[in-house]
Each structure stands twice: as C-alpha cells, then as structure tokens.
Amino acid sequence: MNNNQTIENMHRLISERYEKLKKHKKTENAYPNNFFPSHNTKELHENFNNSTREELLMNNIFVKISGRIMLKRIMGKASFINIQDESGRIQIYIEKNILGQNEYDNFKQLDIGDIVYITGYIFKTHKDELSIKAELIVLLAKSLRPLPDKFHGISDKELRYRQRYLDLIMHEQVKNIFFIRSKTISLIRQIMTREKFLEVETPMLHIIPGGANAKPFITHHNALNTDMFLRIAPELYLKKLIVGGFERVFELNRNFRNEGISTRHNPEFTMIEFYAAYTDYNWMMTFTENLIKELMITIMGSLKIKYQDILLDFSKSFDKLTICEAIIKYSNQYDFDKINDISFLKKEIKRLDAKYQSISLEEMDIYSLQLILFENQIEEKIYFPTFIIDYPLEISPLAKASKNKPNIAERFELFIAGRELANGFSELNDPEEQSLRFKQQIASKSLADDEKMFYDDSYIKALEYGMPPTGGCGIGIDRLIMLMTNSPNIRDVIFFPHLRPEI
Numbered sequence: 001m002n003n004n005q006t007i008e009n010m011h012r013l014i015s016e017r018y019e020k021l022k023k024h025k026k027t028e029n030a031y032p033n034n035f036f037p038s039h040n041t042k043e044l045h046e047n048f049n050n051s052t053r054e055e056l057l058m059n060n061i062f063v064k065i066s067g068r069i070m071l072k073r074i075m076g077k078a079s080f081i082n083i084q085d086e087s088g089r090i091q092i093y094i095e096k097n098i099l100g101q102n103e104y105d106n107f108k109q110l111d112i113g114d115i116v117y118i119t120g121y122i123f124k125t126h127k128d129e130l131s132i133k134a135e136l137i138v139l140l141a142k143s144l145r146p147l148p149d150k151f152h153g154i155s156d157k158e159l160r161y162r163q164r165y166l167d168l169i170m171h172e173q174v175k176n177i178f179f180i181r182s183k184t185i186s187l188i189r190q191i192m193t194r195e196k197f198l199e200v201e202t203p204m205l206h207i208i209p210g211g212a213n214a215k216p217f218i219t220h221h222n223a224l225n226t227d228m229f230l231r232i233a234p235e236l237y238l239k240k241l242i243v244g245g246f247e248r249v250f251e252l253n254r255n256f257r258n259e260g261i262s263t264r265h266n267p268e269f270t271m272i273e274f275y276a277a278y279t280d281y282n283w284m285m286t287f288t289e290n291l292i293k294e295l296m297i298t299i300m301g302s303l304k305i306k307y308q309d310i311l312l313d314f315s316k317s318f319d320k321l322t323i324c325e326a327i328i329k330y331s332n333q334y335d336f337d338k339i340n341d342i343s344f345l346k347k348e349i350k351r352l353d354a355k356y357q358s359i360s361l362e363e364m365d366i367y368s369l370q371l372i373l374f375e376n377q378i379e380e381k382i383y384f385p386t387f388i389i390d391y392p393l394e395i396s397p398l399a400k401a402s403k404n405k406p407n408i409a410e411r412f413e414l415f416i417a418g419r420e421l422a423n424g425f426s427e428l429n430d431p432e433e434q435s436l437r438f439k440q441q442i443a444s445k446s447l448a449d450d451e452k453m454f455y456d457d458s459y460i461k462a463l464e465y466g467m468p469p470t471g472g473c474g475i476g477i478d479r480l481i482m483l484m485t486n487s488p489n490i491r492d493v494i495f496f497p498h499l500r501p502e503i
Contacts, residue, residue: 014145390402
C-alpha cells in the first residue's frame with residue numbers, strides 16, 4: 001500500500017468512527033463520567049492469578065474495571081477483548097446470552113482504542129487465563145483515530161516523541177521508563193529530606209542569567225518593562241539561602257539553555273542542585289557517590305546494571321582522577337611529558353579540531369589546554385563512574401581555588417558511560433574574589449559573548465554579609481534516568497522533548 005492509499009484508508013477509518021459516535025450519541029451519553037472502577041488489572045492479577053478455576057467460581061468475585069480496548073475477537077455468540085489500564089492488561093469474556101442481543105450488538109460496534117467500563121465476575125478460561133465475564137459494558141470515550149498496528153507499534157522515532165501518548169499506549173517498556181523516572185525523583189526527595197536538606201523553590205525568571213556559562217532564553221516582562229531570562233541554573237539564589245541561614249538546601253526543577261539539541265541535550269532539562277554549609281567538594285563527592293548507589297540498589301535492585309551492552313558496576317568505589325591522569329589512562333598516544341608541553345598541546349588541539357584553527361590559544365594556560373584535549377579525546381571513553389578533578393580556575397568562576405595550586409579549582413565532574421552526570425565544587429565565598437572573577441569572565445576572550453557570566457551585583461551584596469564555607473553539586477536527572485533505563489537518547493526519558501515544528 002503506497003502512502004496516498006494509507007492516508008485515504010486512515011481518513012475512511014476515522015470517518016467510520018465518527019459515524020459510530022454520532023449514532024451512539026442519539027441514545028447514550030457518549031462521554032459519561034459517573035462510572036468508577038473498583039480494581040486495576042495489576043491488583044486482579046496479584047490477587048487472583050494463583051486461584052484455581054473452582055475457587056473463583058465458588059467465591060463469585062464481582063469487579064468493576066476500566067481501560068482501553070487493545071485486542072478484539074468476535075466469535076459469534078461469544079467474544080473476547082483485552083483491555084489495558086495504567087497497570088497492565090486483562091482479558092474480558094463477552095457472551096450474548098449474558099449481555100442480551102441489543103447490548104451485544106452495541107459491543108460489536110466498539111473499536112480497538114475505545115475506553116470502556118466493565119462490570120462482571122472473575123474466572124479462568126480452559127487455558128487457565130484470568131479473565132472477567134462481563135455483565136455490563138459502557139463506552140466512556142471513543143477512539144476516533146485508529147491505534148498503530150499492534151504488531152509493529154510505532155517505528156518512527158520522531159512520531160513517538162511527538163505523540164508520546166501513542167508511544168505509551170503501544171509500548172509497555174516506554175511506560176516503564178517513566179515509572180522509573182518518577183520513582184527515582186521521589187526517592188531523591190526522600191533521601192535529601194532524610195539527610196536534613198530543605199527543599200526550596202527559587203525563581204525561574206531571572207534578571208541576570210547567572211550560575212553557569214550558557215546561552216539563555218530571553219523574554220520580556222511587560223509590567224516591569226524589563227527583559228528577563230529563563231534560568232540557566234538556580235545556583236546563585238540557592239547560595240543566597242545559605243547566606244540567609246539555611247545550612248542544607250536543594251532544588252529539583254527545570255533549567256533552560258538556548259543551545260543545541262542532541263542525544264544528550266534538551267533545551268529544558270531537569271536537575272537537582274544542592275548545597276551544604278561547612279562542607280567542601282570532597283564531602284560532595286562522597287555524598288553524590290552514596291546518593292547514586294542508593295538510587296541504583298533501591299530502584300534497580302542491583303549495583304550492577306547494563307548500559308548499551310556494557311556492565312556498569314556501582315558496587316566499587318568511584319574512581320577519582322585528575323584531568324592529566326585521565327588523559328594518560330584512557331589514551332595510548334599521550335604521556336606525562338606530552339600533556340605538560342604547552343607547545344605540543346596547542347599543535348595537537350588544532351590538529352584534532354578544525355574549530356580551533358581560527359581560535360587563538362596563546363592566552364590559554366596549560367590547564368585550559370589540557371581540558372580541551374580531555375573534552376575532545378577522553379571524556380566519552382570514561383564508562384566506569386569516575387570523578388574528574390583539577391579543573392582550571394579560569395572556567396570555574398564560582399569555585400574556590402585549590403590550596404596547593406592557585407590556577408586549579410576545588411571542583412569535580414562525575415562521568416559515567418562517557419558523559420558528564422554531575423558537577424560540583426567548594427563554593428567561592430570571598431565577595432572580593434568573586435567580584436574579580438565576574439569581571440574577568442566578562443573580559444574573557446576565550447568565551448563567546450552568549451556564554452559569558454554576567455556581573456551579579458545582588459549576589460556580591462549577599463556574599464558581603466558572609467556565607468559559611470559551602471560545598472555544592474548539580475546532578476542531571478535526565479542523564480541519570482538514561483543510565484538507569486538503558487536509554488541512548490535523552491528524548492527517550494523526557495515525556496515531550498523539543499523537536500523542530502512540523503511542516
């Protein structure tokens with residue numbers, strides 16, 4: 001069947017269903033809302049799968065259930081349908097002698113996809129399949145568009161993202177991804193509360209886009225007559241709360257960055273950021289590792305999970321490597337001498353990446369050059385959970401400088417399965433130093449204009465009242481769920497990811 005025939009066939013089926021609905025409306029309320037189920041399919045299977053046919057017949061168990069018709073088999077005076085609710089599927093047996101001729105004829109007009117309410121008695125068929133013998137069937141909502149073919153589902157990935165509701169109807173494994181997502185977020189909240197962190201909410205609309213180097217979305221507030229920015233990070237507001245006397249705070253919410261879309265980037269994404277007074281980046285690494293391990297064992301039931309055919313073992317202590325150590329460990333072409341030779345690094349970076357052919361590297365120190373080499377050649381190779389430390393201070397304007405290396409920040413990034421999952425550091429709490437860092441960022445030639453950090457006077461003013469020594473960390477929830485559900489694309493773990501508009 002060619003594309004035109006497929007479209008014509010679809011229009012015909014939709015027209016037929018509209019006609020059925022029109023006919024139904026003449027005698028019945030087509031969208032009633034006064035029928036309430038007593039059970040879901042999971043409860044029925046859990047409660048009665050182990051019962052014998054004789055026990056079910058003797059106990060005469062009456063149930064009310066609702067769901068979407070997913071399978072329909074008409075066989076003369078008796079028929080079967082399978083209905084699906086949020087928790088699973090169950091078979092329904094429909095007999096003309098029980099319903100009566102008129103209701104049985106009405107039943108035969110139902111289509112796959114229709115949402116129905118059913119009352120009846122639990123029993124088991126001769127094949128020992130748990131079923132419901134229907135006494136009443138009520139149409140609750142007509143499916144005016146046919147569902148995708150039950151055998152092929154939806155093969156078009158983009159269609160699955162655009163019409164996620166169909167994806168959820170047709171693919172049980174997709175629904176399970178989002179159950180895991182919900183359970184994970186709920187458990188994170190429980191753990192943070194147990195560990196004495198206070199959940200807070202900070203503004204989504206910012207006067208200044210602070211807290212990260214990223215391109216913001218811009219909007220305009222009419223009443224204030226000022227441009228505002230969707231937040232790229234909640235960091236500065238959360239640290240103001242530390243100044244205000246809350247010693248442990250976290251926020252689990254959305255950030256927005258007006259940057260590229262890829263298998264690991266979506267313009268709006270979910271993060272948890274948390275801050276604890278009287279801690280540092282070492283404390284944060286330990287806390288982050290323990291948090292992730294608890295999520296794995298509780299949600300996944302194991303500290304060993306498979307991601308894209310590679311076994312990830314969370315039972316071991318996470319690695320901790322400097323950028324230089326990581327380059328040497330994961331590359332067979334660089335040694336200590338090469339990655340500490342600034343002349344070699346400049347030539348190698350230009351050789352590896354064409355975008356640096358036209359960018360001057362002369363003002364970059366050796367730490368920044370090592371980072372570029374790491375990002376270009378190494379980070380995607382880091383599969384085992386690994387904290388990378390010793391980031392250049394130049395690109396870490398909100399972090400404390402190392403006590404031993406003034407050009408290095410007390411900062412870490414956690415890499416798992418070749419991608420960054422978390423970012424944290426000992427927070428800079430010296431207002432004079434922070435003011436100087438903001439100014440250096442604004443003047444920096446190494447950052448694009450849309451990635452430079454703004455000077456946030458209100459944050460400096462807050463620091464001038466005194467912020468205790470503090471550690472902070474942010475974890476990308478979407479990427480974490482990708483790991484836990486073995487999903488290769490960030491769009492697979494977001495209900496409605498952003499796509500180009502349909503033409």
